[in-house]
Amino acid sequence: MSVMVQALDANGVKTVDVALDEAVFDAAAVPQLLHDVVKMQLANRRQGTASTRTRSEVRGGGKKPWKQKGTGRARAGTRRSPLWRGGGTVFGPKPRSYGYVVPRQVRAAALRAALSGKVRSGQFMVLDSLSLEEPSTKAFKMLLDRLGIAGRALIVTGQAQHGDATVKSCRNLPQCTLVPTQGLNVYDILRHDTLIMTKDAVSVVEEAWRP
Numbered sequence: 001m002s003v004m005v006q007a008l009d010a011n012g013v014k015t016v017d018v019a020l021d022e023a024v025f026d027a028a029a030v031p032q033l034l035h036d037v038v039k040m041q042l043a044n045r046r047q048g049t050a051s052t053r054t055r056s057e058v059r060g061g062g063k064k065p066w067k068q069k070g071t072g073r074a075r076a077g078t079r080r081s082p083l084w085r086g087g088g089t090v091f092g093p094k095p096r097s098y099g100y101v102v103p104r105q106v107r108a109a110a111l112r113a114a115l116s117g118k119v120r121s122g123q124f125m126v127l128d129s130l131s132l133e134e135p136s137t138k139a140f141k142m143l144l145d146r147l148g149i150a151g152r153a154l155i156v157t158g159q160a161q162h163g164d165a166t167v168k169s170c171r172n173l174p175q176c177t178l179v180p181t182q183g184l185n186v187y188d189i190l191r192h193d194t195l196i197m198t199k200d201a202v203s204v205v206e207e208a209w210r211p
Contacts, residue, residue: 002019002020002021002022003019003020003021003022003025003026003119004017004018004019004020005017005018005020005119005124005125005126006018006126007126007127007128007199008125008126008127008128008147009127009128010127010128010129010130010143010146011146012146012147012148015128018126018199018202020119020202020206021206021210023112023210023211024112024115024116024205024206024209024210025112025115025116025119025124025206026116026119026120027109027112027113027115027116028113028116029113029116029117030109030110030113033106033109033110033113034110034113034114034186034190036102036106036110037102037106037107037110037111037186037187038186038187038190040100040101040102041185041186041187042187043098043099043100044098044099044100046098046099048095048096048097048098049095050093050094050095051092051093051094051095052089052092052093052094053088053089053092054088054089054090054092055078055080055081055082055087055088056080056088057088058080058086058087058088060079060080060086061078061079061080061081062078064076064077064078065077065078065079107186108209108211109211110186111184111185111186111189111209112209112211114186114189114190115189115195115205118189118194118195123193123194123195124194124195124196124197125147125194125195125196125197126196126197126198126199126202127196127197127198127199128198128199129198129199129200130155130157130166130198131165131166132165132166132169133165134165135165135168135169136165136169137169137170137172137173139169140166140169140170140173140176141173144173144176147196149194149196150193150194151175151192151193151194152175152176152177152191152192152193152194153175153176153177153192153193153194153195153196154177154179154188154189154192154194154195154196155170155176155177155178155179155196155197156178156179156180156181156184156195156196156197156198156201156205157178157179157180157181157197157198157200157201158180158181158198158200158201158203158204159180166178177192181201181204181205181208184205
């Protein structure tokens with residue numbers, strides 16, 4: 001079984017029907033899987049560099065501030081005490097990693113659910129090809145306008161080299177993100193309004209994520 005969509009050329013004109021693999025682009029919606037994978041992605045992006053000094057790391061405190069008895073004040077053994085201003089911090093944050101990994105089967109199922117959600121909601125487009133001879137943000141913006149793209153767009157291509165003209169043309173548009181097929185992920189799919197894929201990208205995604 002397959003799902004049929006119309007492919008478009010660079011002018012937004014319909015060309016041929018493209019058959020999408022039902023196993024990849026018509027999977028069941030499982031919100032919990034989407035939540036789990038997005039949570040993992042955001043956790044892996046956290047730097048975890050916050051750090052505080054404990055009482056053993058703050059400066060000073062080598063001498064007892066005053067004698068134990070006879071002053072009328074509370075007992076004190078060091079200026080490093082967490083009770084004192086400038087003293088150490090108790091149970092404060094230390095550098096750590098927040099990252100973790102969910103099983104590959106879960107990530108694959110979530111990706112198929114995200115792709116299928118875009119197809120069912122009509123927020124999915126297939127392009128015959130996408131290439132520019134020279135970098136031009138204006139030309140890329142005109143291409144999006146011809147396609148009728150409004151809002152944020154995620155564009156997936158079969159191959160996207162860092163220095164090629166298409167990548168350079170897209171990166172100055174804040175509402176547009178261009179990634180190769182190996183960079184496709186659930187979080188980017190969900191946070192963009194429209195998902196655009198080239199024909200060769202569709203073939204690669206189907207081959208890679210077919211259950």
